[in-house]
Amino acid sequence: xxxxxxxxxxxxxxxxxxxxxxxxxxxxxxxxxxxxxxxxxxxxxxxxxxxxxxxxxxxxxxxxxxxxxxxxxxxxxxxxxxxxxxxxxxxxxxxxxxxxxxxxxxxxxxxxxxxxxxxxxxxxxxxxxxxxxxxxxxxxxxxxxxxxxxxxxxxxxxxxxxxxxxxxxxxxxxxxxxxxxxxxxxxxxxxxxxxxxxxxxxxxxxxxxxxxxxxxxxxxxxxxxxxxxxxxxxxxxxxxxx
Amino acid sequence: xxxxxxxxxxxxxxxxxxxxxxxxxxxxxxxxxxxxxxxxxxxxxxxxxxxxxxxxxxxxxxxxxxxxxxxxxxxxxxxxxxxxxxxxxxxxxxxxxxxxxxxxxxxxxxxxxxxxxxxxxxxxxxxxxxxxxxxxxxxxxxxxxxxxxxxxxxxxxxxxxxxxxxxxxxxxxxxxxxxxxxxx
Numbered sequence: 001x002x003x004x005x006x007x008x009x010x011x012x013x014x015x016x017x018x019x020x021x022x023x024x025x026x027x028x029x030x031x032x033x034x035x036x037x038x039x040x041x042x043x044x045x046x047x048x049x050x051x052x053x054x055x056x057x058x059x060x061x062x063x064x065x066x067x068x069x070x071x072x073x074x075x076x077x078x079x080x081x082x083x084x085x086x087x088x089x090x091x092x093x094x095x096x097x098x099x100x101x102x103x104x105x106x107x108x109x110x111x112x113x114x115x116x117x118x119x120x121x122x123x124x125x126x127x128x129x130x131x132x133x134x135x136x137x138x139x140x141x142x143x144x145x146x147x148x149x150x151x152x153x154x155x156x157x158x159x160x161x162x163x164x165x166x167x168x169x170x171x172x173x174x175x176x177x178x179x180x181x182x183x184x185x186x187x188x189x190x191x192x193x194x195x196x197x198x199x200x201x202x203x204x205x206x207x208x209x210x211x212x213x214x215x216x217x218x219x220x221x222x223x224x225x226x227x228x229x230x231x232x233x234x235x236x237x238x239x240x241x242x
Numbered sequence: 243x244x245x246x247x248x249x250x251x252x253x254x255x256x257x258x259x260x261x262x263x264x265x266x267x268x269x270x271x272x273x274x275x276x277x278x279x280x281x282x283x284x285x286x287x288x289x290x291x292x293x294x295x296x297x298x299x300x301x302x303x304x305x306x307x308x309x310x311x312x313x314x315x316x317x318x319x320x321x322x323x324x325x326x327x328x329x330x331x332x333x334x335x336x337x338x339x340x341x342x343x344x345x346x347x348x349x350x351x352x353x354x355x356x357x358x359x360x361x362x363x364x365x366x367x368x369x370x371x372x373x374x375x376x377x378x379x380x381x382x383x384x385x386x387x388x389x390x391x392x393x394x395x396x397x398x399x400x401x402x403x404x405x406x407x408x409x410x411x412x413x414x415x416x417x418x419x420x421x422x423x424x425x426x
Contacts, residue, residue, distance in 0.1 A: 008388065008389075008392055009388065011388070011391055011392045011395055012366070012373040012387070012388045012391050012392075014366065014369050014372070015369075016369050018369060018372065019372060019373075022372070044336075044337060047337035048335060048336070048337040048340055048399075049367070049395075050337070051337045051338075051340035051341045052340055052348060052367055052398070053367040053368070053369060054341075055340065055343065055344075055345040055348035055349070056261060056265075056345070056348060056349065056352065056364070056367045056368065057261070057367075057368065057369075058345045059261050059264065059345055059346075059349055061256075061257050061260055061261075062260075062270060062274055065256065065260060065274050065277065065278070066252060066253070066256055068274075068278060069252050069256055069277065069278050069281045070248070070249060070252055072278055072281065072282050072285075073248050073252070073281050073282065073284070073285040074245060074248070074285075
């Protein structure tokens with residue numbers, strides 16, 4: 001850095017010394033310490049700057065300016081609607097954040113690994129000899145499902161609460177309570193698993209068919225429930241029941 | 243913002259804001275208007291500012307923008323624009339001479355400095371803002387601020403010397419040139 005560069009930088013150095021800790025001036029200040037001519041120039045520059053600053057800072061402020069600013073500011077603040085007040089804005093923002101967090105948590109809490117669900121159900125269906133539903137509600141449902149007139153993809157009037165109360169077989173799948181009934185159609189055994197339709201963004205829109213070991217399954221939903229039907233019969237047999 | 247907080251903010255900055263406005267607008271009435279308008283904008287929008295520490299810089303920025311918005315185009319250029327840099331640097335002015343001058347004379351000389359240099363120069367002398375803060379307030383790069391401070395100081399020195407020599411009966415040595423210099 002030559003003296004001209006140092007001067008260029010030091011011209012921005014405030015005469016009060018407020019920039020003493022600013023690293024950008026370090027090298028130029030050091031150079032001024034080493035070079036007597038530059039040091040003299042800097043001292044005169046600072047003295048002149050200080051004299052000008054003192055003069056400008058002594059400029060009289062018009063009487064009444066402060067009061068008129070305060071009055072104007074208060075009037076404009078008073079004209080603000082209640083909903084523009086900082087407290088209300090902060091409250092609205094807080095509610096929005098809480099809602100977002102709550103929704104996020106809710107969606108996360110019901111996010112389901114469909115592959116895991118189907119695999120678990122298929123494993124359960126593979127051991128149908130252990131199944132057995134009880135109660136009037138379950139019997140009525142089995143009778144309906146066993147009828148060749150019933151299409152499972154059509155709306156079905158299923159009351160999960162009543163099924164549970166009546167002793168329908170209940171199991172937990174991926175943290176969800178699922179009711180299960182077995183029924184026979186054309187001599188083949190099928191298992192229907194029903195759970196309350198979860199609140200989730202990734203619910204399949206169309207029936208999803210899968211195969212796990214010897215078990216074929218199809219998953220679908222309606223407005224209220226999520227269903228999985230499983231059987232040793234193949235996909236076409238499942239499709240025929242929908 | 244509560245009334246007390248607003249009053250504190252006004253007390254802290256209105257003198258500097260007024261002086262800044264006066265250097266820009268060159269009239270007491272316009273300067274008062276600018277200072278008042280700045281706090282009016284603050285009362286309307288300033289509460290949205292997230293960092294209280296930025297209030298100072300926000301106020302100076304707002305005042306400058308209000309000034310630019312209000313002034314007519316074409317007012318910016320002054321006779322000093324045509325003066326070559328080297329010629330401005332040759333002018334010497336002793337600190338003692340400045341100290342002996344009246345504040346209104348220094349202000350008048352400052353008001354003759356080209357506007358593009360006057361804004362950073364005033365903020366520098368008011369010492370409210372560092373050169374980084376000046377850059378932020380005027381929305382120009384730091385290097386540009388340093389350049390404008392350098393050139394602005396030279397212009398102010400020339401105007402002050404001119405006034406001193408006029409008062410002492412000397413002919414003003416200042417000559418305009420046909421060479422236009424660039425500004426950055």
